[in-house]
Amino acid sequence: MEGSKEKVILNIGGVRYTTYSSTLRTFPGTKLCSLTEPHAPSTYDYDPTTKEFFFDRSAEIFSYVLNYYRTKHFHCPVDTCRSVLEEELAFWEINEAQLAPCCWLKLHNREVQPEEADIWDENEQTDDQCLIVQTERRDFSWRTRWQPKIWSTFDKPFSSFSAKCVAFVSLLFIVGIVIIFCEETKAQFELFAANSTSVGYSEASHNSHEHFYHQAAYLLHLELFCVLWFTFEFSVRFCFCPDKKLFFQNPLNVVDFLSLFPVYIELFVAGQIQRMPSLGLWLGLVRIVYLLKLLKISxxxxxxxxxxxxxxxxxxxxxxxxxxxxxxxxxxxxFGSLFFYGELLGSHPSYTGELHFADILLCFWWALITLTTVGYGDIIPLTTAGQVTAALAAVFGMLTVIIPIPIFMVKFRSYYDIAIFKQKLKRRKKH
Known part of the structure; x- marks a missing residue:
């Protein structure tokens, strides 16, 4: 206790600092910590008369170094040269990675708010880690022993060799069902094309040429085989998941759940599809969820x-x-409304042609396409007022799209610098 209250006097470039030896022991292995050892007076420049250690170094930067030992938060003055700071930190045997993110960014000419520096946290736990952690469980049943292993096998691809095999098999089934989905669209398009060509027929002719939704049986069987694997995989992951609520908060798990229904619904309403061909198209639309399963590759x-x-x-x-x-x-x-009335009022009475729009909703469509600088050309201005409106819409659209880009780039560069710093900090702490 008495040793911790022992005072140490430091003379840094003519400026005297007094602190406790316990403060200097905050970070073992550094030069200041070695000053508390018994052999320090014989190792360093020590004056027994004044009982102080002398170092011919920058007193300004040392005040921040000493404050780092007191608060465990290292900040630096704004106007400090980066090279000088690195040299002083090397002398005092302090790693540059200990520098606070806000000051690190200042040294690299990056102005960031403190709350922005905290938004990127590389040390935050992932959902997988939170789900695997078992807290204070005393039960030694088979489920308790096998739950983490099975969960890791089916949800963490790189946790073991068996997990890699399961992930590879799942990937093959995902690619397979996407190929099946693409093949099934051929029958759906043929149904639509056949119904479209029959619109011009007479009523009697149309009744004699009814078109049905005919899907190849082998495609449905292959799709069912893939979905059975997805059902098994989802059921295992759901049963052995420690936290069901957190499990369904993951969007990929919701996609897995929704992808189980299309083929079962088609098997259940197979007879209805023959009488309602459009039902097959709606089921095809629902099958788009298969494509979302490709996100699991991430x-x-x-x-x-x-x-x-x-x-x-x-x-x-x-x-x-x-x-x-x-x-x-x-x-x-x-601009859609202005274009609508500009075209109507600006049309010459002798103009006998048809305008490219029938109502104001199509003008809204034209305005959106013009503002986003896409310009399909399906609707074009025919009058002077419409052309002036189109020119203004194009200019305002460019300004609306271009002005936010610098704001986005500044934010992105700021967060990217913070992320790079966090990664360097993480690597240095490992070493």
Whole structure:
């Protein structure tokens, strides 16, 4: 206790600092910590008369170093040269990675708010880790012993060799059902084409040429085989998941659940499809959920840093995106209405042609396509007033789209710098 209250006097470039030896022991292995050892007076420049250690170093930066030992948070002055700071930290045997994110970004000429520096947390636990953790369980039943292993096998592809095999088999089934989905669209298109050509027939002719939805039986059997595997996989993962609520909060698990229904529904209403061919098309639309299962491939590869930063950036500017969409909606309504009445009122009385729109809703469609600079050309202005309106819509559309881009780039660059710093910090702490 007395040793911890022992005071140590440091003379840094002519400026005296007094602190407790317990403060200098905060970070073992550093130069300041070695000053508390018995052989320190013989190792360093020690004056027995004044009982102080002398170092001919920068007193300004040392004040921040000493504050780091007191608070365990290392900050630096704003006007410090990066090279000088690195040299001082190397002398005091302090890792640069201990520098606070806000000050690290200042040294790299990046102005960031403190709350922005905290948004990127590489140390946060993933959903998988939270689900695997078992807290204070005393039950030694077979389910308790096997639950983490089975869950890891079916949900963490890189946890074991068996998990890799299960992930590879699931990937084959996903690719297979996507191919089957593409093959099934041929029959659906043939049904639509046949019904379209029969519209011009007479009523009697149409009744004698009724078209039905005929799907190849082998495709339905293959689809059923794939879905049976998905049903087995989903059931195992759901049964052995420690937290059911957290399980369904994952969008990929919701997609897995929804993908089980289309083929079962088609088997259940097979007779109805013959009488209602459009039902087959609706079931085909529902099968698009199979394509969403391809997102599970992201679990087999590490998400690139730039994509993770992009997600954080979009979350941070969500408010600005909503405001942009509101402005775009207002411009669509305004220029669409202006175009509608400009074309009607500006038309010459002798004009006998037909306008490219029938109502104001089509003008709204034209305005949206023009504002987004797509310009299909399906609706074009024929009058002077319409052309002026189209020119204004194109200019305002460019401004609406271009102005937010610098805001997005500044945010993205800021978060990217923070992410790079966090990764460097994580690597240095491992070493």
């Amino acid at each position: 679990k087999l590869i590490e998400t690139p840093l730039i994509l993770r930063v992009l997600c954080y950036t979009l979350k941070s500017i969500l408010r600005e995106i909503c405001i942009l969409l509101m402005i775009l909606a207002f411009e669509t309504l305004f």
